[in-house]
Amino acid sequence: MPPFSKKEAEKLALEYFGIHATASPLPSYADLNFLLKTKSGKKYVLKIYKPGEEKEQLEAQNEMLLHLEKHLPQLTFPRIIKNKNGENTTLLKSKKNGQRLLRLLTWVEGRMLVNVNPHSPRLLKNLGQSIGHLCNGLRGFDHPAAHRYFEWDTAQAAWTERFFHFIKNKEKRALAEHFYGLSIKNALPKLPALRHSVLHNDANDFNVLVNADPENPAVSGIIDFGDIVHSATVNELAIAIAYAVQRKNDPLTAAAQIVAGTHEIFPLEEQELELLYHLIAARLLISLTSAAINISKNPGNEYLKVSQQPGWDLLEKWKAVPAALAHFTFRQACGFEA
Structure with a gap:
């Protein structure tokens, strides 16, 4: 009740x-x-x-x-x-x-991105443009309460390792440990050198809204501002990608389309592109580790188990993508020279 x-x-x-x-x-x-x-x-x-x-x-x-x-x-x-x-x-x-x-x-009208099918290249680029507009719109904004320790801050993802034991499946736990060693330990220490700002910090596919146009759907709004935090600005993009490219056969191509859209509105920097692959993985680890903790508290909740599977599927596909290839692909999407 x-x-x-x-x-x-x-x-x-x-x-x-x-x-x-x-x-x-x-x-x-x-x-x-x-x-x-x-x-x-x-x-x-x-x-x-x-x-x-x-x-x-x-x-x-x-x-x-x-x-x-x-x-x-x-x-x-x-x-x-x-x-x-x-x-x-x-x-x-x-x-x-x-x-x-x-x-x-x-109330903000719109369809949740997760319910829009298909995610055309045009829509994914438009999602990236919307993230670029969001980054531009938040320039100059600050608030003391946004400077906080927050487990859903991608820059603070190192906490996840202490809870990997809640991931009961051995293959999934090994996957989490792989990205902890590859991405979190190597990438997060480099974040202080990047641009920082206050972020919405949760542009997932339930919080991004799309208009009702059946032929040319476009992002119309963003909701749920409960996770705002001061962090590396590129994490806004990493979070959007981490959810939008789930259930995609080729997540790297889909991610590059989002990157291209963001760069068109909010030019990305070289080091941000270098770390983006790892930051996407770090956000997935936060989401999946949090889910594993919740499942341990609610072992009979089958929905929690099923709803997280697309994230694990993406992390498996992400492992098959060399970080150097992702970096090259993202630079190419932004029009940088090889």
Whole structure:
């Protein structure tokens, strides 16, 4: 039984925001999300955060959204709805659920990239362009709360090794150990020399939205700003690639199409391209190790096991790609001389 029912979500929307709406639950990794629909057709997302959520982190997300609203007209993002007191974040006090923080955001229309088929070369390049626009849009943005230790920061992926024992399949564990030795130990120490900025940090195929055009689909928006962190800027691209090229027969070619799009909007640097192959692997290791830990806590959850298989399949294909070939391919995609 969730701590907040649909009726309670509707009551919160009315009490704090003056909005009469019908609520329905949305899937969420850690917090509670409800889709609110009004009789006039307006849609919102009510976000109820887990106990102990730091207000400073939510304020950082708010500031990033407000910054992008001004500096990135090419894409659509959630917009903040202030409460009756004119606040972006609401403190909710309840005898039943204790103290929690609450936010209301506009609903962003679009199809999740994971549900769009096929991923044409044109769409993959457009995804890269969108990542380039995102990197450009976040230039000059900073917030103290983004400078943090965060396990989903690709630059901090070294923590995964301590938890490889949760990967019960020997072949998969050996694959993780291979990329720890090849990519994490060798590449991550070089990251301080690269450009850094505050990142969205989670442009996966569930958070990237695509318009409804059946002939020429294009990225229309990005959602879920809960993972923002200050890190190497190229990690924004590495994360998008790590998810977008799953289920692809030729992930290197698909990755190069995304790289070409990003470079067109946000020119990539030589050393960023040199490390990109390894950063993609590092992000996959974070995702797959986190999933293995969750599976150990929920051994009967078959969905967790099945949903991670495309990531393992990609990591196996990635191993068959020499890092030097990936580097050459990415440089070629950017038009650099051989």
